Amino acid sequence: MNDEHDERAGRAEHDVRDGRAERAGSDGHDEREVVVLRYGHRPGRDDRMTTHVGLTARALGADRAVFPDNAGQAAETVRDITSRFGGPFTVELRADQQAIVRGFEGVVVHLTMYGERIQDVEDEIRAAAGGDGDGDGDSDGGGGDADVDADPRDLLVVVGGEKVPWELYERADFNVGVTNQPHSEVAGLAVFLDRFFEGAELDREWTDADRRVVPRATGKEVVAADGDDSTGDDAESDTEDEGGRQSA
Amino acid sequence: MNDEHDERAGRAEHDVRDGRAERAGSDGHDEREVVVLRYGHRPGRDDRMTTHVGLTARALGADRAVFPDNAGQAAETVRDITSRFGGPFTVELRADQQAIVRGFEGVVVHLTMYGERIQDVEDEIRAAAGGDGDGDGDSDGGGGDADVDADPRDLLVVVGGEKVPWELYERADFNVGVTNQPHSEVAGLAVFLDRFFEGAELDREWTDADRRVVPRATGKEVVAADGDDSTGDDAESDTEDEGGRQSA
Incomplete structure (x- = not known):
């Protein structure tokens, strides 16, 4: 935490070390990685939705997106935007999505219309990830029974595509509904990220943009x-x- | 404003008059209508995106969506969801989108990555629409130079599809960017609505759901x-x- 505060204090005077560290200056998280995993993809039919999931993840503060390995076209589009408008942001194609979720070392959030209401659990999620933005590992709001942890923990946000297996509901630390209405996984992801980062993602600065x-x-x-x-x-x-x- | 407060106070005891009035009980706006207009639609290619724009508008607090008249399939999907999960929410197909925007009596917001930063103008927009949620017609935040109006004014949120004409930038009272990065019109709409309603839309109650x-x-x-x-x-x-x- 001291490093984080030192860096923020010294930001105006010193160049930061790299893109990841520079980003920490704007949203206050220099260690935690936020990963968006797109679960399932049907080539052709889902190309635009998966592309929009990736672009939304990039624009609204995530560090990395993981797409199924049949979503190469969507990955290329997101990489192209990143090369022109800046990063750091990476896209990976992976075949082993269930294994990634199962073995993730950090907090797993699954966005689903059947989940708990985001307004009821967002403080708890932020506390679990050590991500309330002021670096004290506690939540601004309620979340008294949350798994409070002073060390930032990585966050995996799982966005459904095809039907997700039951195991995902069980593995997720939080099943979260941005409303309990059917709408759009892109909309759900956007509102989740904006609330998780408490708007700080909007002030992100970009590196290596042209x-x-x-x-x-x-x-x-x-x-x-x-x-x-x-x-x-x-x-x-x-x-x-x-x-x-x-x-x- | 007295009617509004009376209604909220009496909500537990009395049935409200209709869906529109009932909704006022949860988000505090009983007169203003929020309309989402999808500008442009390519049948086939845009069907899912336009559907998601409509479903996001419905789920996150808008009263009505207006689609181009070639987006009948998307409109049917949104109506079907509304018939099962509740309303009130309506979808219109209209050929005269430019005329709707031009003649709209209320506040016109155009979501575009070239616009002003949402975090800079959201208070001003809420003040212009009389929609800060506490009914005093003023904004919670800054917006000191805003067009403060104690009477709620209707709000038209224009979401781009095909390239929008220059006239739209000129007509819009606010051109707003949810980040100045290219991402998704669905994500932009979702974050805009969640911020405009200050989260109150998440507590909406639905009528005529099965x-x-x-x-x-x-x-x-x-x-x-x-x-x-x-x-x-x-x-x-x-x-x-x-x-x-x-x-x-």
């Missing part, structure tokens, strides 16, 4: 990552390949 | 809306038609 969007009240502005201006037309052509994305 | 999921730490429990138990198998078969949804 471009950056400048927030504007009207219009589009994209600059090179070193600060040179680019054109709005350029930005359009960059994102039109995934027409439905939060892009236009 | 079933209800009971939150569980492990496993699946679905009961008839009048309280009788149903089976987990039934729940599975209900949702497998959209395999990728937050369902398994």
